[in-house]
Amino acid sequence: MYDGRNESSSPFEQTVYLLSETGKAVDRLLTAGLARRGLSPVHHALLSALARLGPHGRHDLTARVTAPAPEVDQALEDLLSAHLLQSMVVHVGGRQEVLTVTASGRAALDVLHTDASAVQEDLLASLTKGQRVELNSLLRRVRATVARGTGRRPDPQGEGGWTLTPGPRRSWTPVREGAGATDEPDAAEAG
Template sequence: MYDRGNGFSNPSEQTVHLLAAANRAVDVLVAERLGARGLGAFHRSVLRTLADLGPHARHDLAAQVEAPVADVARAVGDLLEQGLVQEMVVNIGGRHEVVTLTPAGTAVLDAAHEDMRSVQDVLLGCLTKGERAQLHYLLRRVCATAARAGAV
């Protein structure tokens, strides 16, 4: 429902504000949960990429996560210290150092997935199962439109 008392001049402005507020809430809750595990969102992205696509050289991993190699190197260093990834030397067409996920890294990634479900339950607890499904469908459409517009 549109609430004129909130300082917004029109419903469109309020919708944009609500989307941004929901995004901030997700970011805060996810950061809290990942931070409790000694991770950040970028660490999770690196772990997820390794889980989904397998071992990668740092340079290739940087291309996959669309980040500078230096940022990936720092994240990999952090993950190495925690024992969540390991580096292996591969000699195929020359010497390459490859980063791979460890069993501990897989376990942390699984726990992070549970954290995402927890965040969803906190934020969507007021919605029925059908409303959650509808929201998921609508958000996928909004994100697809944003991608086509070049905003993602």
Template sequence: MYDGRQGSSSPFEQSVYLLSEAGRAVDRLLAERLEHRGLTPVHHALLSALAQLGPHGRHDLTSRATAPAAEVDQALDDLLSARLVQSMVVHVGGRQEVLTITPTGESALDVLHTDASATQDDLLASLTKGQRVELNSLLRRVCAAAARGAGQRPRPRGTSGWTLTRGSRRTWTRVREGVGPAEGPDVGTPG
């Protein structure tokens, strides 16, 4: 049973791992709800992008998405055929297809937001209203730090550690400040 007064010594219960586990659980639960509606996370992302950003060129949407281009193109075709998105051709600097969300698409997105809210309620059922507000505030701060590039800083000076070397013969090697991979007794497994 979880006891909030005691921290865990397990590295797999550190916040970064717990956030990752929670994210995977949320992705899975939302994907299940989307699948029930005949949609995928790509459909949802595209509808959300068009609702938030307004009309966009098909090429821009495809390059903006994190999914493979073929999957994005298929999802856009699905949304067009379901009339959740509409297309128009404009001739500004050449021929370009511009996509916009339709009123039906906005209604569908509202339903998906309701599904997300229900998923959130299920996941956070064990928290009080105050704890939910606090969690939301903390997660916003974490996301803001991530957006600023926190965690992508180079390793602080004065530290050494282990790294997997590059090349055809990769080894787990100890690296010291200002020195490349170590040779000799430190090469091997961390101890």
């Protein structure tokens, strides 16, 4: 059972820190589940992208996955050799390899979604159904704000505070009102 009395009263630790730590834990659990099936997050991302977007050229698909190109290429080869993806060569505007998800690939993706649902159930076991719905709604709103880029971001130069100075002799220096972060500190501040 959760006991909020043992938590910090810092808003940073109650929101940003908790979201970050929870996200890391979810990533670890999902990655472990994928590893038990002999897959990685890259395999999952490729299968999901093709299932959601439909057939794609290899080059276009590779650009959609945020992982090093050799890792993406190896994952594609793994999925092709396991018959979870199918490759076709088409001649539209030149020769291009187009990848699609096979029936086996869709079945594998269903299993991975079931695994992810089990992780979600474990993580949210302490919440009521209503709390789960509310949490989902709140997280969707936060994600939409992030996607729009409309969240307020602190500006250490405009609001005062502290910043790490550039250059070979870096220091944690107070920012003076109206001064940029690249300004040299006053002699009194530097000493």
